Amino acid sequence: MKILVTNDDGVHAEGLMVLKTALDKVAEVFVVAPDRPRSACGHSITLHKPLRAERVVLKDGSHAYASNGTPSDCVSLGLLGIIDDPVDLVVSGINHGPNLGWDLTYSGTVSAAMEGAIIGVSSIAISVASLASGIDYSVAAHFAVDLATLLNEHKLPESTLLNVNVPPLAASEIKGVKIARQGKRRYTGQLEKRTDPMGRDYYWLGGDPPTDVFEEGTDVNAVADDYISITPVHLDLTDYASIDSVRGWGIEKIAIC
Amino acid sequence: MKILVTNDDGVHAEGLMVLKTALDKVAEVFVVAPDRPRSACGHSITLHKPLRAERVVLKDGSHAYASNGTPSDCVSLGLLGIIDDPVDLVVSGINHGPNLGWDLTYSGTVSAAMEGAIIGVSSIAISVASLASGIDYSVAAHFAVDLATLLNEHKLPESTLLNVNVPPLAASEIKGVKIARQGKRRYTGQLEKRTDPMGRDYYWLGGDPPTDVFEEGTDVNAVADDYISITPVHLDLTDYASIDSVRGWGIEKIAIC
Numbered sequence: 350m351k352i353l354v355t356n357d358d359g360v361h362a363e364g365l366m367v368l369k370t371a372l373d374k375v376a377e378v379f380v381v382a383p384d385r386p387r388s389a390c391g392h393s394i395t396l397h398k399p400l401r402a403e404r405v406v407l408k409d410g411s412h413a414y415a416s417n418g419t420p421s422d423c424v425s426l427g428l429l430g431i432i433d434d435p436v437d438l439v440v441s442g443i444n445h446g447p448n449l450g451w452d453l454t455y456s457g458t459v460s461a462a463m464e465g466a467i468i469g470v471s472s473i474a475i476s477v478a479s480l481a482s483g484i485d486y487s488v489a490a491h492f493a494v495d496l497a498t499l500l501n502e503h504k505l506p507e508s509t510l511l512n513v514n515v516p517p518l519a520a521s522e523i524k525g526v527k528i529a530r531q532g533k534r535r536y537t538g539q540l541e542k543r544t545d546p547m548g549r550d551y552y553w554l555g556g557d558p559p560t561d562v563f564e565e566g567t568d569v570n571a572v573a574d575d576y577i578s579i580t581p582v583h584l585d586l587t588d589y590a591s592i593d594s595v596r597g598w599g600i601e602k603i604a605i606c
Numbered sequence: 607m608k609i610l611v612t613n614d615d616g617v618h619a620e621g622l623m624v625l626k627t628a629l630d631k632v633a634e635v636f637v638v639a640p641d642r643p644r645s646a647c648g649h650s651i652t653l654h655k656p657l658r659a660e661r662v663v664l665k666d667g668s669h670a671y672a673s674n675g676t677p678s679d680c681v682s683l684g685l686l687g688i689i690d691d692p693v694d695l696v697v698s699g700i701n702h703g704p705n706l707g708w709d710l711t712y713s714g715t716v717s718a719a720m721e722g723a724i725i726g727v728s729s730i731a732i733s734v735a736s737l738a739s740g741i742d743y744s745v746a747a748h749f750a751v752d753l754a755t756l757l758n759e760h761k762l763p764e765s766t767l768l769n770v771n772v773p774p775l776a777a778s779e780i781k782g783v784k785i786a787r788q789g790k791r792r793y794t795g796q797l798e799k800r801t802d803p804m805g806r807d808y809y810w811l812g813g814d815p816p817t818d819v820f821e822e823g824t825d826v827n828a829v830a831d832d833y834i835s836i837t838p839v840h841l842d843l844t845d846y847a848s849i850d851s852v853r854g855w856g857i858e859k860i861a862i863c
Contacts, residue, residue, distance in 0.1 A: 391648030392711040399808035430797035454649040523862045530844040540687035551656035581848035587787040591838035
């Protein structure tokens, strides 16, 4: 099996190193990842400037590519250019922090897996659901190996990927695995205005962490209940439940003039 | 009605100016938009550096804010900081080029409307579905006014926005409006490797334009048939159709160790 590993925390992040070390046992692993942290970069791709991919040495002495591009760019670089052979699987992570509910469109980790799925390669995004420092990635890395093995036997539909969130717990404390739908996280964004030494205003985006909405069957609930959540994610954002009600507004009867 | 206008083509783009001029007739319009083109930036938000919002003068002599942030940042800046009064509607566009099918997660235009919806304000993304130069934005701008008026009367569900694509045609050539689901566009990404004058490799992302997949009831079909398409879009990316088949792989029976 040939696996492309990327992330959005940067090529030298611990979560990537632990993931690569685990996957090395079952596959030939290639690493193409951002040269710096690129969290919250969404499904951003770089069309306006050239992409670089510099060879760097990881902590285990192996070679990787560090790119000035986004996580999605790294997947394109890996699958369309740098790696000669066909790749069987893209694994994006292990992210430091949850990618649950409404986090998904903001997430560089998940968006990299979207890019893999669009290019037509089986893809996984995997995160440990804690922003605490010093978290242990080994349970998530072990699970990624199990999942990679399963994805070698089973096929996902076109442009569908798996989004995995692992609670920040020891293996013995994790109750199991749940296939779960994407839940909701309410963001209460805030903006802090400051003035720089030159007297010019600037702003920091911030605010409290998002509020999880606990609903049965969601990724949010699964992780809160100490389960690993797996959500099949696709690129169809249609709100099917709203189609009829919006049609009822009479928009289709507007005269175009 | 108070309307925040933003885009991803930059504050001085023609599509934004035509949109603002049309909306001025029915609302008080505030413009906060990127200081340069930010196409394909996805739902990227800026957490690692301060945001600026400089007052600039538009072609009609009115004042706007130009930001170093992404389109989504501009929506946060407008709704959470710069505009004191409550805003009734966010309109993102008019984008130069389609935002159909799999374009949506890449799109800065659509992501800005996502940000408005997450903050809790009714939001529209609107695009003219042509990358040709010299396209006419007036039909789309007129339609945005009609839609803004409707959204003043009707409420969308929490975190749902409307994604609108207008064919690049004269009003008399447009056959009407269709509420449509999001379709598919197949990307055939390519990577072009070059060498710079210093002998270092670099890459350009590119490739042929995406291939539209023509399926009944989709935005792709509606626009190809000379209709304006409106798709209700939400942030739930769950591939519900895959939940049972993925469960059938036996993942939930994996022992965590």
